[in-house]
Amino acid sequence: MSTISVDPVPGRSDEMVVNMGPQHPATHGVLRVVIGLEGERITRAVPHIGYLHRNHEKIEEARTYFQVVPYTDRMDYVSGTQNELPVVLAVEDLLGVEVPQRAKQIRTIFFELFRIASHLVWMGTAMLDLGAITPFLYTFWDREIILGIVERTAGARMLPNYYTFGGVRRDVHPEFFKDVADFLDHMQRRMPDYEHLVLENPIVHARTKGVGVLSKERAIARGVTGPVLRASGVAYDVRKAFPYDAYPDVEFEVPTSSDGDTYARFWVRFQEIYQACKIIRQLLEQTPKTGPYKGKVSPRLKISGERYRAVENSRGELGVYVVGDGSDRPYRIKHRGAAFTNLQVIPDLFIGAKFSDAIAILSSLDPVFGEIDR
Amino acid sequence: MSLLSEVWQAVKALGTGMATVHKRVYEDAPTEFYPYVQPDLPAVSVQSLALVENEDGSERCIVCLQCERACPAQVITIERHRNPEGKGFLIDRFDIDLVNCMYCAACVEACPVSSIVTIQDFEMSTYDLHTLKADIDFLHEQSRRSRRWYSPKFGVEIRTDDGKIVKAPPEMQPGGLAELLKPAEEEVDQ
Numbered sequence: 266m267s268t269i270s271v272d273p274v275p276g277r278s279d280e281m282v283v284n285m286g287p288q289h290p291a292t293h294g295v296l297r298v299v300i301g302l303e304g305e306r307i308t309r310a311v312p313h314i315g316y317l318h319r320n321h322e323k324i325e326e327a328r329t330y331f332q333v334v335p336y337t338d339r340m341d342y343v344s345g346t347q348n349e350l351p352v353v354l355a356v357e358d359l360l361g362v363e364v365p366q367r368a369k370q371i372r373t374i375f376f377e378l379f380r381i382a383s384h385l386v387w388m389g390t391a392m393l394d395l396g397a398i399t400p401f402l403y404t405f406w407d408r409e410i411i412l413g414i415v416e417r418t419a420g421a422r423m424l425p426n427y428y429t430f431g432g433v434r435r436d437v438h439p440e441f442f443k444d445v446a447d448f449l450d451h452m453q454r455r456m457p458d459y460e461h462l463v464l465e466n467p468i469v470h471a472r473t474k475g476v477g478v479l480s481k482e483r484a485i486a487r488g489v490t491g492p493v494l495r496a497s498g499v500a501y502d503v504r505k506a507f508p509y510d511a512y513p514d515v516e517f518e519v520p521t522s523s524d525g526d527t528y529a530r531f532w533v534r535f536q537e538i539y540q541a542c543k544i545i546r547q548l549l550e551q552t553p554k555t556g557p558y559k560g561k562v563s564p565r566l567k568i569s570g571e572r573y574r575a576v577e578n579s580r581g582e583l584g585v586y587v588v589g590d591g592s593d594r595p596y597r598i599k600h601r602g603a604a605f606t607n608l609q610v611i612p613d614l615f616i617g618a619k620f621s622d623a624i625a626i627l628s629s630l631d632p633v634f635g636e637i638d639r
Numbered sequence: 640m641s642l643l644s645e646v647w648q649a650v651k652a653l654g655t656g657m658a659t660v661h662k663r664v665y666e667d668a669p670t671e672f673y674p675y676v677q678p679d680l681p682a683v684s685v686q687s688l689a690l691v692e693n694e695d696g697s698e699r700c701i702v703c704l705q706c707e708r709a710c711p712a713q714v715i716t717i718e719r720h721r722n723p724e725g726k727g728f729l730i731d732r733f734d735i736d737l738v739n740c741m742y743c744a745a746c747v748e749a750c751p752v753s754s755i756v757t758i759q760d761f762e763m764s765t766y767d768l769h770t771l772k773a774d775i776d777f778l779h780e781q782s783r784r785s786r787r788w789y790s791p792k793f794g795v796e797i798r799t800d801d802g803k804i805v806k807a808p809p810e811m812q813p814g815g816l817a818e819l820l821k822p823a824e825e826e827v828d829q
Contacts, residue, residue, distance in 0.1 A: 332709070335711050339741075341812040397659060406669045417681040420681075420757065421684070424742075425744075426744065426745075433814065436813075460657055461658075461659045466652060466656070
């Protein structure tokens with residue numbers, strides 16, 4: 266990894282090198298960006314990661330497939346069950362398990378609930394970075410409702426360990442569907458407030474419009490996915506391109522914006538909350554109240570073969586590459602993190618921007634360091 | 640943009656923000672008053688682990704080592720010896736390192752006799768981490784103190800006031816028992 270030396274470049278004695286992070290409150294965890302400053306302008310930016318490294322991939326090689334699933338929870342800790350799905354899908358493919366339709370629908374409801382929860386966390390923390398405290402309190406209030414719904418069914422709030430090979434671990438709570446419907450009604454009342462506080466806020470306009478423009482070509486070249494890519498005008502969504510679980514049965518749009526600036530990334534995430542609510546509403550009508558929730562899977566499963574499966578989580582394409590050598594433990598597991606790949610655009614967006622804009626740009630990338638450092 | 644319209648924009652934005660905040664002032668507080676009001680946790684909530692004994696005080700655990708094998712964090716240590724009088728095994732040692740436990744409840748799922756269960760006692764904070772290296776007495780004490788616990792095989796069980804262990808009524812059971820309760824539900828529908 267290249268580093269910036271603390272000494273200024275010869276002939277450029279006006280450049281100042283500062284560390285942003287790893288304890289900076291606006292770095293969403295433990296990101297350290299070494300920034301070269303010329304007055305207010307950023308001339309160089311090198312992100313340093315690895316402060317939260319926990320060696321997931323190597324640990325998972327020494328665990329059975331059932332034991333891998335709770336570990337994946339710990340990657341992107343604000344979007345819970347979304348991390349479990351790629352591993353579960355890959356192993357189901359290799360085993361050829363028949364998953365009941367109801368289990369797929371329950372999985373998709375949880376998946377979209379966590380998308381809303383994750384975007385609510387993003388909205389609160391992004392506004393906190395821009396200096397607004399009130400939206401943070403309101404979004405965590407609403408996220409609390411989602412976590413409560415998840416806890417009643419899955420037994421844990423943030424790291425539920427709920428998906429399993431062939432379906433879900435246990436049937437949903439009897440009042441689950443009513444709870445979710447109530448939450449969607451609640452969200453419908455809340456969204457106009459968030460629009461007022463965030464999207465229509467003139468301060469947000471002034472801080473984000475035209476700031477950190479990521480062109481379509483640059484976004485594709487850097488391999489970014491998710492809302493960051495869609496804000497640059499590419500309508501790529503794993504849910505549409507490679508549908509999984511219950512997504513083929515529901516109708517939804519992929520919101521895109523052609524601006525590519527920080528405001529566009531804010532706007533796309535907002536529209537995704539609306540689309541997630543729409544998907545959950547359709548699934549609530551489709552899902553039978555009772556029925557099977559788990560297919561038949563041998564507890565001593567052995568896998569040979571390899572498979573790549575990806576899902577569209579709140580930050581982009583979360584993939585996993587599983588290689589099985591015929592034993593009950595994976596030979597190799599490679600996680601493809603969305604937030605990790607999205608972080609690659611930091612030098613593109615930071616260089617030439619003002620220092621206070623860098624905070625706004627970073628918050629619009631929505632990094633989560635559990636997943637980046639893994 | 641003229642100065643006047645800029646001022647008007649700012650005033651309008653302030654007004655919108657104040658109105659939005661004002662709406663919420665009269666709503667109920669979402670916060671919990673925890674030390675004074677105990678939170679009502681759902682019965683499936685995984686807060687801690689316990690080892691249940693039978694009503695007569697005998698061990699429910701059959702020392703089959705399934706939980707030790709299922710544990711992803713590998714925090715369960717069990718030692719056993721053959722029962723000299725009769726079948727089965729007896730426990731020499733049953734330790735759970737609750738510091739490194741990730742509370743995924745894989746052990747609870749693996750247990751064939753619902754001996755190891757999840758309980759809702761979350762008040763485990765301590766100044767000394769070594770007090771959380773639970774041995775068998777600690778785990779028994781956890782279950783004796785709790786009135787309600789959950790395991791996927793037996794569902795929610797309750798300890799009554801006179802020390803009996805009974806299965807909770809269907810309305811207290813989580814969705815995991817929907818399979819078992821299905822015949823009863825169908826009758827109600829008809």
